[in-house]
Amino acid sequence: MVLKQKTVKIVRVQSKEQAAVHVLNVLKEEQASGRLHTVGLATGSTMFPIYESWLQSDLSFEEVTAFNLDEYIGLEKDHPQSYAYFMQDQLFHAKPFKETYIPNGAAEDIEAECARYEQLLREHPTDIQFLGVGENGHIAFNEPGTPFDSVTHVADLTPSTIEVNSRFFDDIEEVPTTAMTMGIASILRARKIILLAFGERKRFAIEKLLEGTITTDYPITALLQHNDVTIITDINM
Numbered sequence: 001m002v003l004k005q006k007t008v009k010i011v012r013v014q015s016k017e018q019a020a021v022h023v024l025n026v027l028k029e030e031q032a033s034g035r036l037h038t039v040g041l042a043t044g045s046t047m048f049p050i051y052e053s054w055l056q057s058d059l060s061f062e063e064v065t066a067f068n069l070d071e072y073i074g075l076e077k078d079h080p081q082s083y084a085y086f087m088q089d090q091l092f093h094a095k096p097f098k099e100t101y102i103p104n105g106a107a108e109d110i111e112a113e114c115a116r117y118e119q120l121l122r123e124h125p126t127d128i129q130f131l132g133v134g135e136n137g138h139i140a141f142n143e144p145g146t147p148f149d150s151v152t153h154v155a156d157l158t159p160s161t162i163e164v165n166s167r168f169f170d171d172i173e174e175v176p177t178t179a180m181t182m183g184i185a186s187i188l189r190a191r192k193i194i195l196l197a198f199g200e201r202k203r204f205a206i207e208k209l210l211e212g213t214i215t216t217d218y219p220i221t222a223l224l225q226h227n228d229v230t231i232i233t234d235i236n237m
């Protein structure tokens with residue numbers, strides 16, 4: 001299949017703080033033009049400085065609905081390593097939103113929960129989707145090999161993702177092996193996508209994107225099909 005490739009915009013920053021300033025300016029512009037109704041939010045350490053800057057800013061999200069990308073399966077929302085807990089701890093406790101949605105990884109019927117979440121997403125078209133990236137090029141929990149037409153689904157985490165993410169757990173055995181995640185098609189429906197990548201750990205994934213070959217081997221390359229993607233990075237290419 002020949003896929004049409006679009007150009008991504010690269011914003012090179014000297015620091016995470018500079019990246020946060022850039023993000024804040026984009027949000028302010030979008031809000032000023034009345035176009036910011038729904039944001040897609042990410043978890044992971046990449047987002048720490050971004051959410052910190054939102055907390056310190058006078059930006060109001062009281063009219064904004066937020067959807068998170070993913071959640072581990074099997075962790076209750078008060079589990080310290082759940083993404084629900086992360087969002088509460090990093091942002092929601094001090095920055096009120098109109099509504100916030102996170103997949104329920106502890107749902108009894110996880111397939112029904114995937115369908116429910118995807119339906120909610122369709123009812124709230126995303127204006128800006130924030131993304132981090134995994135070292136293997138995954139976006140949300142869309143691991144290598146995930147079809148680009150995927151919607152919200154259950155994903156098996158790769159051994160390398162489990163290993164990388166184990167740094168947040170006491171023991172690698174405690175890292176869930178599955179997660180519920182927006183699919184690649186769900187993510188690509190956003191009007192605008194901003195991906196953040198800091199540090200050498202992310203060089204491989206960003207290089208794959210910049211090589212320009214669209215392949216399910218590197219989910220990040222799906223972004224080359226979207227017409228409004230900005231990569232904010234401190235990596236020198």
Ligand code: GLP
Nearest residue numbers: 043044045046132133134140141
């Ligand atoms: C997890 C999340 C991704 C995130 C990635 C990178 O796997 N599911 O959404 O982008 O981690 O995490 P970090 O920002 O900590 O490097």
